[in-house]
Amino acid sequence: GESVGLHLPTxxxxxxxxxxxxxxxxxxxxxxxxxxxQESGKGPQFIIDIRSNMDKRQGQRVTVLLNKxxxxxxxxxxxxxxxxxxxxxxxxxxxxxxxxxxxxGGGTRVLVKP
Amino acid sequence: ETGxxxxxxxxIKTRGQxxxxxCSSQSGHNTVSWYQQALGQGPQFIFQYYRExxxxxxxxxxxxSGLQFPNYSSELNVNxxxxxxxxxxxxxxxxxxxxxxxxxxxxxxRLTVL
Numbered sequence: 001g002e003s004v005g006l007h008l009p010t011x012x013x014x015x016x017x018x019x020x021x022x023x024x025x026x027x028x029x030x031x032x033x034x035x036x037x038q039e040s041g042k043g044p045q046f047i048i049d050i051r052s053n054m055d056k057r058q059g060q061r062v063t064v065l066l067n068k069x070x071x072x073x074x075x076x077x078x079x080x081x082x083x084x085x086x087x088x089x090x091x092x093x094x095x096x097x098x099x100x101x102x103x104x105g106g107g108t109r110v111l112v113k114p
Numbered sequence: 115e116t117g118x119x120x121x122x123x124x125x126i127k128t129r130g131q132x133x134x135x136x137c138s139s140q141s142g143h144n145t146v147s148w149y150q151q152a153l154g155q156g157p158q159f160i161f162q163y164y165r166e167x168x169x170x171x172x173x174x175x176x177x178x179s180g181l182q183f184p185n186y187s188s189e190l191n192v193n194x195x196x197x198x199x200x201x202x203x204x205x206x207x208x209x210x211x212x213x214x215x216x217x218x219x220x221x222x223x224r225l226t227v228l
Contacts, residue, residue, distance in 0.1 A: 008154060042221055043118075043219035089157075091156075100170075101172070102147070102159060102217060104158075
């Protein structure tokens with residue numbers, strides 16, 4: 001995954017609004033994609049996943065969209081809450097037979113304004 | 115909470131020293147993956163252990179080594195520490211060959227090399 005160093009892209013969103021976080025993945029052979037949320041000082045927390053045979057999956061307040069044609073993944077958070085403030089990472093898994101290795105994107109920081 | 119635990123929480127070492135980090139996997143998971151996360155970046159895959167053997171390795175030198183034990187817990191060893199080894203070290207557990215592809219992360223060990 002690409003690195004953006006210390007200057008993570010930041011999405012500022014008003015509490016109650018919807019958030020959309022985008023991610024471009026690198027390998028067209030990847031078959032499994034995951035979104036993780038990471039709060040300061042903690043490990044990544046699983047949010048939602050999607051397999052390559054799907055283009056949309058919904059969870060509680062979250063939706064993941066997969067566009068394999070342009071190798072693009074997005075995470076939509078409905079009615080964003082202060083507790084959603086964190087860094088969000090997309091990750092791709094190339095091939096389960098290759099050992100379930102995850103390749104992470106550089107991350108997007110979400111700041112929720114009250 | 116994911117059920118994945120790591121120890122210690124924080125560690126300070128000096129250049130040239132050796133360090134051992136530990137990880138206990140979530141109940142029912144037989145695979146442990148290790149990642150290095152530098153400040154402001156996404157996690158980078160180090161290696162994965164399955165059935166007590168290394169099963170896939172990222173772009174890390176041989177001074178990064180590991181073990182997995184019969185109870186599926188794992189250790190990460192780093193020899194001849196360098197300043198650039200300062201990072202958050204994350205382990206994640208899963209059971210990809212039993213249909214449990216999702217990797218659940220522990221809280222991490224923060225290593226500082228002086």
